[in-house]
Amino acid sequence: MRRIAVLFLVLGFFCIGFSNQLNSVIPTMDAESVTVTLIFKDNVTDYNIQSNPSRTIYSLAMNGVSGRDMNLPLRMGPVEGLWTRQDPKRLSVNVALLIPAIDDPEVTIMENVVTLRFFRSNINVNIEKFTTYGMTLSTAMTYLFSEEMLDLSYIISPSVRNEQVVVGFSLAMPEDILRNILTSLGDRVAYSYLTDGTFYLGSPEEVQDLVNAFWKTYIGVDFNIEGETVSEQIERLRKTLPVNSYIEYLPNEASLMVFGDLQTHMSLSAALTKNTVTKEYSVPWEITNVDVEPLTAYYELARSLNSLLFSESLTIVSIPEFNKLIFSGNDSQVTALYEYLDLYRLYLTSEDLDSSRTRVTLTLPDNFFLIEDVLKLVSASGSGLPDDGTLVGAIFGILQSYAVYEELSVDRTFEPIGKVTFELPNYLVPVLERIADSFSAISEDVSYLMVNYHLTIEESIVAQVERITGSIIEPLGERKGYIVKGAKSSIETAEYLLSLFTGITFDDYDSTYLELKTNDSYEEVSSFLGTFFAAQGLVESEYTIQQIADRLVFMYGPSGIMGRAINELEQHERQIYRVTRESILEISPEIYSSGLGDLLETILVENETADFIASAGLLVIRAYPERLSEIEGIIEERIPRITEMVESRMASQETRLSLQIRAIPGWDIEKFRAYLSDFLGPRLFSDITLTTSGNGYIVIATESVLEAVSAEAEKLRGFENPSYRLETSIPSLSQFEVLLQRLGIAATIVPVENQFMIIGSRESVEEASRLVRQLSSGLPVQGDVSEAKLEYKYEFINLPYSEIQGISELLNKLSLSVEFVNTPTGVAVVATEDRLEDAMAVISSILSRIETIETGPKSYSVIDVELSLVGSLEEILTLLGYEIDLVETPVGIIGIGVETQLAKAKKIVEEILKKEPTTLPQEVDADSSYLIISSKPEIAIESLNSVINVFGFDLVITEIYDKIV
Numbered sequence: 001m002r003r004i005a006v007l008f009l010v011l012g013f014f015c016i017g018f019s020n021q022l023n024s025v026i027p028t029m030d031a032e033s034v035t036v037t038l039i040f041k042d043n044v045t046d047y048n049i050q051s052n053p054s055r056t057i058y059s060l061a062m063n064g065v066s067g068r069d070m071n072l073p074l075r076m077g078p079v080e081g082l083w084t085r086q087d088p089k090r091l092s093v094n095v096a097l098l099i100p101a102i103d104d105p106e107v108t109i110m111e112n113v114v115t116l117r118f119f120r121s122n123i124n125v126n127i128e129k130f131t132t133y134g135m136t137l138s139t140a141m142t143y144l145f146s147e148e149m150l151d152l153s154y155i156i157s158p159s160v161r162n163e164q165v166v167v168g169f170s171l172a173m174p175e176d177i178l179r180n181i182l183t184s185l186g187d188r189v190a191y192s193y194l195t196d197g198t199f200y201l202g203s204p205e206e207v208q209d210l211v212n213a214f215w216k217t218y219i220g221v222d223f224n225i226e227g228e229t230v231s232e233q234i235e236r237l238r239k240t241l242p243v244n245s246y247i248e249y250l251p252n253e254a255s256l257m258v259f260g261d262l263q264t265h266m267s268l269s270a271a272l273t274k275n276t277v278t279k280e281y282s283v284p285w286e287i288t289n290v291d292v293e294p295l296t297a298y299y300e301l302a303r304s305l306n307s308l309l310f311s312e313s314l315t316i317v318s319i320p321e322f323n324k325l326i327f328s329g330n331d332s333q334v335t336a337l338y339e340y341l342d343l344y345r346l347y348l349t350s351e352d353l354d355s356s357r358t359r360v361t362l363t364l365p366d367n368f369f370l371i372e373d374v375l376k377l378v379s380a381s382g383s384g385l386p387d388d389g390t391l392v393g394a395i396f397g398i399l400q401s402y403a404v405y406e407e408l409s410v411d412r413t414f415e416p417i418g419k420v421t422f423e424l425p426n427y428l429v430p431v432l433e434r435i436a437d438s439f440s441a442i443s444e445d446v447s448y449l450m451v452n453y454h455l456t457i458e459e460s461i462v463a464q465v466e467r468i469t470g471s472i473i474e475p476l477g478e479r480k481g482y483i484v485k486g487a488k489s490s491i492e493t494a495e496y497l498l499s500l501f502t503g504i505t506f507d508d509y510d511s512t513y514l515e516l517k518t519n520d521s522y523e524e525v526s527s528f529l530g531t532f533f534a535a536q537g538l539v540e541s542e543y544t545i546q547q548i549a550d551r552l553v554f555m556y557g558p559s560g561i562m563g564r565a566i567n568e569l570e571q572h573e574r575q576i577y578r579v580t581r582e583s584i585l586e587i588s589p590e591i592y593s594s595g596l597g598d599l600l601e602t603i604l605v606e607n608e609t610a611d612f613i614a615s616a617g618l619l620v621i622r623a624y625p626e627r628l629s630e631i632e633g634i635i636e637e638r639i640p641r642i643t644e645m646v647e648s649r650m651a652s653q654e655t656r657l658s659l660q661i662r663a664i665p666g667w668d669i670e671k672f673r674a675y676l677s678d679f680l681g682p683r684l685f686s687d688i689t690l691t692t693s694g695n696g697y698i699v700i701a702t703e704s705v706l707e708a709v710s711a712e713a714e715k716l717r718g719f720e721n722p723s724y725r726l727e728t729s730i731p732s733l734s735q736f737e738v739l740l741q742r743l744g745i746a747a748t749i750v751p752v753e754n755q756f757m758i759i760g761s762r763e764s765v766e767e768a769s770r771l772v773r774q775l776s777s778g779l780p781v782q783g784d785v786s787e788a789k790l791e792y793k794y795e796f797i798n799l800p801y802s803e804i805q806g807i808s809e810l811l812n813k814l815s816l817s818v819e820f821v822n823t824p825t826g827v828a829v830v831a832t833e834d835r836l837e838d839a840m841a842v843i844s845s846i847l848s849r850i851e852t853i854e855t856g857p858k859s860y861s862v863i864d865v866e867l868s869l870v871g872s873l874e875e876i877l878t879l880l881g882y883e884i885d886l887v888e889t890p891v892g893i894i895g896i897g898v899e900t901q902l903a904k905a906k907k908i909v910e911e912i913l914k915k916e917p918t919t920l921p922q923e924v925d926a927d928s929s930y931l932i933i934s935s936k937p938e939i940a941i942e943s944l945n946s947v948i949n950v951f952g953f954d955l956v957i958t959e960i961y962d963k964i965v
Contacts, residue, residue, distance in 0.1 A: 022067030025501050027074050028460045034077040038114040054193035055100040065091040073257050077120040078175050083246050099175050100197045121173050137163040149174045157202030160189050281325040309438050354426040364418040365443030392420050395435050400660045402431050410658040416590035449491045451482040461501045469494040510559035513580035516551040536561045581628050585619045594646045659706045661713045662696045723762040725769050730756045746817045761815040794830045801827050859899040862892050872958045877905050880928050933964050
């Protein structure tokens with residue numbers, strides 16, 4: 001009994017000595033500084049801050065404060081990392097800087113919140129003045145440490161000064177670029193600061209001989225011990241190192257950041273398994289069937305594969321002088337990239353390929369929607385999935401890179417349930433199988449984790465953890481925690497960092513719901529649980545008891561203690577509550593949206609909930625234990641039937657296919673998209689998906705629409721794709737060009753040394769070349785011969801002559817120049833027979849999407865209107881699409897125009913001149929209408945026009961007497 005009393009006395013002194021504790025750490029960054037916010041349980045009063053001689057490590061010591069030992073790899077601006085260490089009497093917070101502090105950090109204390117603010121260099125590096133591609137380490141350091149940049153002293157060892165630097169950036173501060181360079185070089189270099197602040201960069205051996213402690217980055221690190229998570233392996237490493245060393249894993253870079261003495265680095269080097277390799281790939285010089293240089297083609301393919309399959313983890317360098325590519329990174333990934341490029345070499349250089357068509361059905365990984373969600377995070381930085389954001393689109397794009405001029409298609413009817421069918425040449429089947437293997441490997445590494453945390457985590461914390469780990473963190477709703485998605489190692493590190501930032505160990509926490517049997521029993525249950533938690537040594541911030549409905553109570557706390565609390569509650573107060581349990585099921589989004597969600601809404605009763613996380617395919621159900629088993633049984637029973645219904649419904653729908661269409665010369669994707677919008681019309685165009693791929697476009701649509709789009713693209717390509725022919729002589733070049741213009745032949749003549757090149761569409765080149773031969777054989781330039789050979793024809797179009805300008809410009813761009821002639825009976829299109837046929841096809845496709853213009857004999861009628869109103873009325877009629885001329889005569893105002901339009905226009909004028917305003921808009925046609933409202937003295941036309949301009953309305957207002965039209 002005396003021993004127990006002494007033990008309690010010691011614990012009491014310990015708790016009194018460390019009554020305050022560090023709860024959470026929140027890092028933030030803006031354009032000027034990096035701020036580290038420390039939140040404690042109680043007010044902080046006794047502290048001091050000091051730095052090492054080089055001003056690269058600052059230590060904040062606080063007496064009477066406790067906290068966990070932790071390492072945080074911040075890598076924000078000038079701040080590299082932060083670590084806390086518990087001493088017998090104090091807690092120290094150490095902040096390591098990448099560059100010496102410009103000014104001492106600002107320290108602000110407000111009650112229980114301490115903030116440390118470290119200033120950035122605030123200098124932007126201009127990419128036009130400085131680019132790291134192809135530079136040596138010496139050249140890069142000379143610029144970054146120059147007077148106009150960091151203005152720091154530095155020493156670089158001769159052993160590393162010629163290391164090649166391959167780091168890209170668009171706009172960054174010098175400290176950010178310095179960090180990227182040091183990380184990219186990995187353990188080939190190490191660095192430290194001398195006591196006077198001089199930066200010393202050299203090989204790890206040289207640096208360790210000069211200084212006691214230094215920074216070193218270990219890249220390509222493998223944590224592959226079975227039975228241990230990455231976090232457990234890192235923690236085990238930490239325990240073997242000196243207490244003041246700093247070590248943290250960056251999963252998105254597969255590297256370790258380490259600061260420590262020689263013993264630290266020697267221990268790590270012996271313990272780590274590294275598999276980073278550097279290999280050369282010799283690009284073949286053989287002639288290939290692609291339009292770009294072989295080295296460029298291989299380089300672009302390697303980059304796209306690195307982005308999609310290897311998360312940009314490989315370094316790829318092109319060396320044009322030796323026609324080689326250099327790959328650095330994980331051994332297995334470099335080997336896989338080699339295999340992809342060897343297949344590419346085979347297809348580009350082989351003359352004996354099996355081009356017969358085949359259909360291959362591919363089963364996507366079970367978690368393909370989760371893979372898409374994770375890879376979309378990479379897409380935001382310019383890599384990852386293609387524009388359509390789907391795994392199938394990515395696979396299709398890779399295949400098209402291997403067969404640029406082949407027409408590939410994919411049946412995506414059953415894509416929502418994980419099955420697609422590719423139609424492709426036989427020689428591409430091995431590539432498809434290799435891609436499937438790669439995504440299968442990715443699917444095994446991509447996972448998710450439910451973080452059970454009842455409070456809201458700061459957005460800045462979530463953003464920093466996502467940046468450090470490359471994972472996705474999404475809230476699940478109030479009191480429902482978070483889901484973390486990404487590679488398994490990233491998820492583990494993200495959970496660890498979230499735990500450090502918030503001060504909560506998620507693995508040890510749990511939540512549940514209690515249903516009270518009476519409305520007035522909450523106080524009794526809350527009092528019992530509060531007393532029990534306090535007896536277990538918990539403070540109020542470490543658990544939650546909250547009434548969220550009349551008879552529903554939410555509980556959150558350490559899982560072991562909470563389990564014991566419920567057991568105690570069952571023994572003493574079970575008659576007043578029931579426990580709600582939780583179950584998580586993996587459900588396809590298509591299955592949930594095809595009836596399962598509606599079924600759950602029907603069968604769930606009060607205090608039972610079902611939340612579906614579509615991006616992860618997870619269904620979270622909360623109910624009483626006995627009901628939970630019943631609901632799971634119903635779901636398991638109905639899923640096969642729903643799957644059968646989905647497959648049946650999809651099979652009955654018109655098949656959606658993907659088709660690769662070669663690019664149209666001179667057209668970008670936006671121009672092609674705008675043309676298709678006009679060509680197909682709004683309804684059909686809304687059903688297609690158009691994305692870029694290689695040197696063309698991928699179109700996803702139904703088969704009939706694909707055929708129409710493909711045919712139209714081929715026709716446009718014929719218009720835009722220029723042909724040429726060489727002629728040895730052309731008599732009187734200037735006169736010949738005038739002759740071509742008079743005959744409507746759109747061709748350009750370019751002298752090339754002692755020859756002439758005729759450039760234009762195939763038809764125009766053939767006509768011009770035939771004319772050259774006629775002239776060379778002695779036929780005169782003017783006369784019946786040439787006229788007989790080029791017969792002109794015409795067709796009328798149903799369009800006013802004033803509206804042909806836009807169509808004329810479009811035809812000129814398509815190399816289909818024609819002449820528009822305004823005749824008494826309408827507008828005629830004049831051209832040679834073949835050109836007229838092509839031009840009318842384009843004109844008809846345009847006119848089919850606008851309403852037919854009314855034509856017919858012109859007439860006149862007297863319109864009873866004052867002369868002062870003629871200008872306003874003419875403007876109104878023109879805007880409404882009526883071509884009516886109002887002419888002043890001695891007998892009054894005469895309206896002249898097409899008889900049918902004149903009658904409608906006269907009716908509109910009479911309506912406007914009535915004394916009574918209209919209450920509803922009067923429709924003129926599908927696109928225009930008018931409204932007459934009463935004018936008031938306090939309403940100015942200028943004020944109304946200002947409102948119209950602000951809201952961007954397509955309206956015109958005119959004042960007529962005491963009314964506004």
